[in-house]
Amino acid sequence: MESKHDNISVDSFLGFGMENMGISSKMDEFSYGFDFSFLPYYGGLDPWSKQDGEAGLKPEILDGFLDEVEEVEHIYASHHPPSTANHSLPETQVKKEASELAGEHYGLTNFSSESYSPSGSIGLSELSKETVLHAKSSCGNVKYGFATTNSNEMDCSYESEDDRKPLSTLLGSWVGRGRRSCRFQCCRVDSFSEKKSCVSYDFRPRKEPLETCTHHATESVLSSDDSVTSSESEDGISVTIKSKRKSVRRKHQRMWTIDEVVKLLDGISHFGVGKWTDIKNLFFHSSSHRTPVDIRDKWRNLLKATYSNKPNVDEEVEEKRRSAARTIPKDILHRVRELASLYSKSLCFVHSSSRSPSTSRKKKKKKKSR
DNA sequence: CTTAGGG
DNA sequence: CCCTAAG
Numbered sequence: 001m002e003s004k005h006d007n008i009s010v011d012s013f014l015g016f017g018m019e020n021m022g023i024s025s026k027m028d029e030f031s032y033g034f035d036f037s038f039l040p041y042y043g044g045l046d047p048w049s050k051q052d053g054e055a056g057l058k059p060e061i062l063d064g065f066l067d068e069v070e071e072v073e074h075i076y077a078s079h080h081p082p083s084t085a086n087h088s089l090p091e092t093q094v095k096k097e098a099s100e101l102a103g104e105h106y107g108l109t110n111f112s113s114e115s116y117s118p119s120g121s122i123g124l125s126e127l128s129k130e131t132v133l134h135a136k137s138s139c140g141n142v143k144y145g146f147a148t149t150n151s152n153e154m155d156c157s158y159e160s161e162d163d164r165k166p167l168s169t170l171l172g173s174w175v176g177r178g179r180r181s182c183r184f185q186c187c188r189v190d191s192f193s194e195k196k197s198c199v200s201y202d203f204r205p206r207k208e209p210l211e212t213c214t215h216h217a218t219e220s221v222l223s224s225d226d227s228v229t230s231s232e233s234e235d236g237i238s239v240t241i242k243s244k245r246k247s248v249r250r251k252h253q254r255m256w257t258i259d260e261v262v263k264l265l266d267g268i269s270h271f272g273v274g275k276w277t278d279i280k281n282l283f284f285h286s287s288s289h290r291t292p293v294d295i296r297d298k299w300r301n302l303l304k305a306t307y308s309n310k311p312n313v314d315e316e317v318e319e320k321r322r323s324a325a326r327t328i329p330k331d332i333l334h335r336v337r338e339l340a341s342l343y344s345k346s347l348c349f350v351h352s353s354s355r356s357p358s359t360s361r362k363k364k365k366k367k368k369s370r
Numbered sequence: 371c372t373t374a375g376g377g
Numbered sequence: 378c379c380c381t382a383a384g
Contacts, residue, residue: 250378277372292372297378300375 254289256298258329264295264302265335273299273343302328302336 267279276292284290305325325333 253378274373293374294378296373 251289258332260284260287260290261298261302261328261332264298265332265339267295268299268339268343269335273339303340306333306337306340 263283264279267275267283270282271278276296280290280292280295284295301324304321305328307321328336
């Protein structure tokens with residue numbers, strides 16, 4: 001496996017050798033013509049070698065692992081690929097390492113009752129979404145840099161000057177908004193001729209089979225100091241590819257860290273309950289996951305947890321909340337209660353009332369005084 | 371598009 | 378988390 005890297009052709013490494021890409025012939029491999037085999041972790045650095053793909057890791061494992069890549073700033077897949085990339089590893093080991101990777105990033109802050117499964121439970125057969133490309137890799141003397149950009153254009157003009165980074169030969173990025181990002185744009189700069197060729201591939205979900213591949217190519221000349229931009233927009237890091245079959249795969253579930261919860265509470269005390277977008281923009285700007293809805297949901301769950309201490313004898317539900325509340329640090333729980341009572345008139349009333357469990361719940365979070 | 375609710 | 382109805 002290791003020696004294989006040295007021999008691999010640069011163009012075939014990521015399957016993005018523009019000219020020889022032959023993308024149309026591979027379009028039907030998956031639902032949306034996206035051949036994941038070019039990914040370093042998707043069993044097979046050589047996309048043209050079928051054996052690799054077939055002998056590769058179990059799809060579900062890789063699928064889960066690819067999700068984790070999103071969390072990692074830089075993945076280097078070069079002469080010394082991370083052991084997790086070694087598709088000759090036994091399944092169990094890969095799983096283990098994948099979960100270790102997850103553990104690193106989530107810090108195993110297991111204070112929430114929410115679940116998290118690092119390896120994902122859905123296989124590529126249902127190939128749907130969330131694949132990540134933020135892998136900067138070097139192969140031989142040529143470096144392939146994957147970066148992100150906010151640009152929605154395909155003309156290789158990049159918006160942010162400040163974020164400019166010198167990148168070597170090939171730069172690719174997912175463009176688009178958030179998880180809807182579905183267009184892959186890559187540019188290649190020839191170091192000798194300073195020629196730059198850009199292509200953009202459209203991986204949006206389609207109802208119909210892909211007849212013609214969206215493959216725009218342009219040629220332009222760059223001045224030597226005109227490097228390619230890569231902004232670190234987290235949105236660009238991940239891409240969503242939904243399969244035709246509805247939403248087979250849900251967004252990767254991420255545990256809320258205590259830090260995030262604190263930010264959420266700060267946000268609520270700053271803007272008030274209900275201003276989820278504002279809270280998102282100000283307090284979760286750097287977290288591309290955590291949509292306003294996610295934040296709202298989390299708040300809702302926190303509220304539920306606080307209910308656990310209420311005289312609400314609701315069998316299992318009550319116990320669930322109780323255990324959820326147990327895992328939340330006391331001080332945070334207190335803040336939640338404070339904010340809750342601050343923004344919910346009926347919550348105070350709930351304290352002293354002995355109403356039926358079923359009807360009480362709705363009243364509580366109904367009103368917010370703003 | 372943003373929120374609120376329900377699933 | 379996802380989906381959908383409302384505003």
